[in-house]
Amino acid sequence: DQQVKQNSPSLSVQEGRISILNCDYTNSMFDYFLWYKKYPAEGPTFLISISSIKDKNEDGRFTVFLNKSAKHLSLHIVPSQPGDSAVYFCAAINTGTASKLTFGTGTRLQVTL
Amino acid sequence: NAGVMQNPRHLVRRRGQEARLRCSPMKGHSHVYWYRQLPEEGLKFMVYLQKENIIDESGMPKERFSAEFPKEGPSILRIQQVVRGDSAAYFCASSETSGRLYNEQFFGPGTRLTVL
Numbered sequence: 001d002q003q004v005k006q007n008s009p010s011l012s013v014q015e016g017r018i019s020i021l022n023c024d025y026t027n028s029m030f031d032y033f034l035w036y037k038k039y040p041a042e043g044p045t046f047l048i049s050i051s052s053i054k055d056k057n058e059d060g061r062f063t064v065f066l067n068k069s070a071k072h073l074s075l076h077i078v079p080s081q082p083g084d085s086a087v088y089f090c091a092a093i094n095t096g097t098a099s100k101l102t103f104g105t106g107t108r109l110q111v112t113l
Numbered sequence: 114n115a116g117v118m119q120n121p122r123h124l125v126r127r128r129g130q131e132a133r134l135r136c137s138p139m140k141g142h143s144h145v146y147w148y149r150q151l152p153e154e155g156l157k158f159m160v161y162l163q164k165e166n167i168i169d170e171s172g173m174p175k176e177r178f179s180a181e182f183p184k185e186g187p188s189i190l191r192i193q194q195v196v197r198g199d200s201a202a203y204f205c206a207s208s209e210t211s212g213r214l215y216n217e218q219f220f221g222p223g224t225r226l227t228v229l
Contacts, residue, residue, distance in 0.1 A: 099144070105154055106155055
């Protein structure tokens, strides 16, 4: 049962353009959502998060949008840079009852020159 | 402040052998989490430990897998009688106790286990 889904395994975007990565979840008990970035042979590193009481959180070039009614969140990167090329994982947690993160399967972003 | 340390980074075992994966959390962190990433999949939660206690092991396979986080020393994930299906990247994360809604988990670089 995949509770967090990233339906696009890969995405290619030109440098300077906007990258939009999508994530859907099924568990309505999730109340905190995170995006992690992962380079090959490294562990995931935290990028940005959002609480379910908000619908947008922005940090520099990165913005996360949350649509609770659709159980959908997205990560916008603008402008995209070659160094952004990595695998991006969406993760969710029910902060009230659990400490474990539930991850999506990841989207590989390739930013081309 | 050193990050989460995992060793070994790469581990090769033959079927039937034991694998021991070690994780040293960040300084000041008393919570440890283990996740497994199978090829082409996302990370899947295995177990959550605090010092000397297993808090949540709902993601651990029922047999052959065990985890500990002793009062002194690193957390250990132990896999007995490994099979080819255990080949994966195993990531450890740690967090502190802060009273916030969510205690950020910091990940180590992972141990890549290959079972021949």
